[in-house]
Amino acid sequence: MQRSQKIEFLSLCESEEEVAMEAILADYVRSSVRQFMHANAIFHCERLCAEFPSEVNQQLLASCYLQNNQAYCAYHILKGTQMAQSRYLFALSCFKMDLLREAEAALCPANEPSSEVPNGAAGHFLLGLVYRYTDRKISAIHHFKQALSLDPLLWSAYEELCVLGAAEDAAAVFGETAAICIQNQYLHHASVLQNSQAFEEDHSVTSSKDNSADDVSPRQLKQLLSNNVREASGNCQGMAVSARSAVQPPNGGSTHLSLYTTPSPITTQYLCAAPPPLHRNALPNVSNTNSIAADSSPRSTVNSTIQAPRRKFVDEGKLRKISGRLFSDSGPRRSTRLAAEASANTGSNATSTAGNGPNNPSKYLGNSKFSSAALRSVTLRKVSNWTNENFDDGMKNEVIDGCRPIIVSGALPSGDPKALDQETTMLSGVAPNTSKLLSCAGEILGLLRLFGEGYRLSCIYKCQDALEAYSKLPHKHYNTGWVLSQVGKAYFELVDYLEADRAFGLARRVSPYSLEGMDIYSTVLYHLKEDMKLSYLAQELISTDRLAPQSWCAMGNCYSLQKDHETALKNFRRAVQLDSKFAYAHTLCGHEYVALDEFDNGIKSYQTALRIDSRHYKSLYGLGMVYLRQEKFEFAEHHFRLAFHINPCSSIIMSYLGTALHALKRSNEALEMMERAISADRKNPLPMYQKANILVSLECFEKALEVLEELKEYAPRESSIYALMGIIYKRCNMHDKAMLHFGLALDLKPSATDVATIKVTVLPFIMELGTDMKYVLMHVMEI
Structure with missing residues (x-):
C-alpha cells in the first residue's frame, strides 16, 4: 500500500471514530437529561464541546444549563451565536434573567427586520411575552396570535391572550381551521418520515451487498462531514423532524416525536414542582425503534430548552457500518424484521397456533429473537387509541422528560392479524387515515374549546358564565387540580368565599403538590377569618416549595390576619423577590403598606403591579382606596372607574365608585351606581348601606329606613x-x-x-x- 493511501486510510479511520464518539456523547447527554441527571449531562456535554466544538453542541450544553435552572450559563455560552435555534435559546436565557431588550434583539435582529422569528410557534410565544412585559400590548397580542396560528394546541398563547383581554371565542380559535392545520402538520411529518425511511432502507439494501463493514470512501465521508452544519440549519423549516441517530443507546433507546407540541418556554422556571401532566397530542415516532430524538430543524416547535437541534453526522446505513465494531446489531432494522417475520408466519398459522396457543403473541411474531425484553423496547401505539377512554392505560409506561415530548409505549397486538398489520403500517411510516386523524384532532380541540371558553370568561370576569362552561367538562377533566382551582377563583371573584373554599379544598385533595391558585385560596381563608386553616395551608405550601411566590403569599396572609402587618409585609416582599413578575404579590405588599399608613410605598407597589399586568384591577382598587382615604376624590373616582371597566361585575368596585361620586357631590350618579351594585350581588351589604347613607344626605329618611330594614336581614x-x-x-x-x-x-x-x-x-x-x-x-x- 502506498504511503498516501495509508495516510488516507488512517485519516478515514480517525474520522469514523470521531463520528461515533460524538454520537455516543451526544446520545448520553440527552439520556441523562431525560433521567433528570442534569449535573451529569452538563459534565459530559462539556466534554462533547471540548472534543467537538460546534454551535450545535453549544446549543445542547446551553439546553442542559437551562434545564438545571442556570440561565446565566446558557447566556454566556450562546452570546454572539447566529443559528436560529441558538438565537431562540439565547433569548430564552435573557428572558429568564429579565434582560428583555437583549431577548427581543435575539429574536428580531435590528439589522434584519424582515427575518423570521426562530423556533416557530415557541419563538413567537416568547417574543409575545417580551412585548407584554415591556408594555407593548398590541405587538404582544399579534405574536400570541401568530403562535396559535402555527400551533393550534399552544394553550399557553391562548392563556396570555385571555389575560390581556384580547382572546377570541374558543370556538373560533379551536375550530375546524385548527383541526385542518393539525392534520396537515401530521401528514407533512408522515411524508417526511416515509421518504427518509425509504431512502434509508434503499441504502441499507445497497450497503448489505458489500461484505466489507468499513467500505466508505474517504471522499464520501468528507462530503457528508462537510455538510453537517448546513443540514442542521436548513432542514425542514418550520417543522420538527427527528434526526436519526445510528448509534443504539445503552438502555435500548426509545423513539420520540413531537409533531405540534409547543410547551411554554417558561414552564421550566419551577423545576421544584411536580412534572407537568402528560400531553395527549404527543405522537410516537415508530419508524426507527433504536433512534434518539434529536431535532434537526432550527425552527422546530418542540421545546428547545431540552432538545436542541442535532446535526446529522451521516445517514443511518453508513454510520451503522462505521460503528459496527462497537455495536453488534448491524443487521436489518427492527421494523423491517417485524414486517418480514409477520408475513412469513402468516402461512404457518396452524403450526404456530398448535405450538403456542391462540392468545400467545409469538403466534404472529415468529422465531425466538422477539423475546419479552425486545417487545418492551418497541415503542408504538395505535392511532385509533389516541383519544379513547383507555388512553390512560396505554400511558402507564410513558417517560416524562420535563417539558420534552414523551415516549408513548405499548405492547404489540396479540390476537388480531389486522391489528398487527396496522402496527406494521405505522412502523413503516405510512400516515393513518386522514378522516380518522381529523376526527382525533377534532376531539382534542373540542376539549380545548370547553377549557378555553371557561378561561376566557373568567379573565373578563363573567364568572357565572365561566362556571357554567367548566361544568360542561367531562367528569374526569373537571375533577383535576387546574379546573377546580379555576372554579375556586371564579367563586372568589363572585365574593362567594364559602364555595371558593370548597373548590380550592377539593383541588388540594386532588393535586396536593400543585400551587396553582393557592395565593387566591389563602386570601379566601383570610376573608373567612379561618386562621387555623390558613396557618396549616401556609406551612404545607412552604414545605412543598420554598421558592414559589404562592407559598410566601399564603404566609403573609396568615400574619396579616393576626394584625402583624410588618411580618406580613416581609413575606410578601419575599414573594416579589422570588418572582418579580408576580403582580398579585405586589398588590398584597400595597395592602400592607396602606395598613401601616405608608401610603407612598403602597402607591408604588400598586403601580408596579399595574406595569406587570395592566388589567390587574385589584391594584386599581387599592389605589382608589388610598386616594379615598386621602380625600383626593377625583383620583379615587378615576381609578375606581378604570377598575370598573376591567371588571364590570364586581359589586364592591361599584360600591366604592358610588362612594367617590357621592363625595364629589354627584349624588344621582352615585345612587344609580349603588343600584347596579345591589343588583349585581344582593348578598353584599356594602352597597345597600352606602345607598342609605346617600339617601340620608339627601334627607330621604323614609327610603333610607326602608333600605336599612331590608339590610338587617342580610347582616343582623x-x-x-x-x-x-x-x-x-x-x-x-x-x-x-x-x-x-x-x-x-x-x-x-x-x-x-x-x-x-x-x-x-x-x-x-x-x-x-x-x-x-x-x-x-x-x-x-x-x-
Missing part, C-alpha cells in the same frame, strides 16, 4: 346599621327609637371608630335630657 349583627338608624331617628325627633338603636349598636361591639362616632352623636342629645336620666344613660353607654 352589623353595628353600623343600627348606628345609622339611630341617627335617622334622632333627626326625625324620634328620641326613644334613636336611643334604642344607639344602644343596640354599642351592644354589638363596634369598632373604635364607630364607637367614637356614636358617642359624639349621642352626647348632645343626652345633655338635653333631665339630670337623673342623663347620668343613667351616660353610665350605660360608658360616656
